[in-house]
Amino acid sequence: FTSLLLMNFFSAGNIPPGVNQEAYQWFQTVDTDHSGFINVKELKQALVNSNWSSFNDETCLMMINMFDKTRSGRMDLFGFSALWEFMQRWRALFQHYDRDRSGCISGTELQQALAQMGYNLSPQFSETLVRRFSVPGSRPGIQLDRFIQVCTQLQTMTQVFRERDTAMTGNIRINYEDFLSGVIFSVFNALP
Numbered sequence: 391f392t393s394l395l396l397m398n399f400f401s402a403g404n405i406p407p408g409v410n411q412e413a414y415q416w417f418q419t420v421d422t423d424h425s426g427f428i429n430v431k432e433l434k435q436a437l438v439n440s441n442w443s444s445f446n447d448e449t450c451l452m453m454i455n456m457f458d459k460t461r462s463g464r465m466d467l468f469g470f471s472a473l474w475e476f477m478q479r480w481r482a483l484f485q486h487y488d489r490d491r492s493g494c495i496s497g498t499e500l501q502q503a504l505a506q507m508g509y510n511l512s513p514q515f516s517e518t519l520v521r522r523f524s525v526p527g528s529r530p531g532i533q534l535d536r537f538i539q540v541c542t543q544l545q546t547m548t549q550v551f552r553e554r555d556t557a558m559t560g561n562i563r564i565n566y567e568d569f570l571s572g573v574i575f576s577v578f579n580a581l582p
Contacts, residue, residue: 409467413474417467427464430454437477437535440493443525445535452539480538494531496520500540509544547572 405414420428420436428436430450437445456476457469465473487503488495495503501516523536532540550572554562564572 406467409471410474413471414467416474417470420470425464427462427466428454428470429464439533439535440488441533443533446539449535449539452542456542477538480541481534483541484534484537492529492531494524494529494533495537496531500532500537503537504541504544507541509548 405411416436417428420432422432422435430447433454434444434447434450437450439445453473453476454463454465457465457473459469460466483503483506484495487499489499490496497513497517497520500520501511501513504511504516519540520530520532523532523540524530525533525536551562552558554564554568554572
């Protein structure tokens with residue numbers, strides 16, 4: 391009943407406090423079944439890269455998981471508004487480093503973006519990321535959706551690493567099962 395009441399309140403044009411107006415309007419468009427929630431399918435239909443291709447399934451699922459506070463596989467208006475803000479920051483960073491305006495980040499551009507975020511990674515590692523996350527059969531580079539996926543996973547993996555690097559030496563010693571647990575955590579439970 392409360393959910394239905396809130397839906398009627400919001401659909402009457404009343405934007406709740408703390409919700410971005412653009413996100414509110416976009417939510418109304420994206421919520422095609424008018425359930426008051428966005429699922430992976432609706433999110434995928436709503437998000438596009440600069441070449442008008444849809445975001446990939448992995449990135450959409452990762453975003454739903456990041457902003458789904460009820461763990462129901464969908465997000466409400468508040469989660470979508472948080473996602474909207476998250477997306478605006480990542481899009482601005484992506485556009486800043488996509489200097490040739492190709493709609494893709496090259497290995498060099500990715501390395502520069504990661505360096506700005508505080509990652510001291512080799513050019514070879516950045517190229518490996520680009521090869522791994524490039525769309526097969528398209529021009530080399532990673533599009534916005536995969537850029538967000540890479541950066542979010544790096545942040546989460548770094549957080550897992552820092553939790554184990556209590557002496558802040560940049561080195562940790564872990565057994566194989568701890569390593570797998572950390573990787574699984576970072577891939578399946580990305581944090582904003």
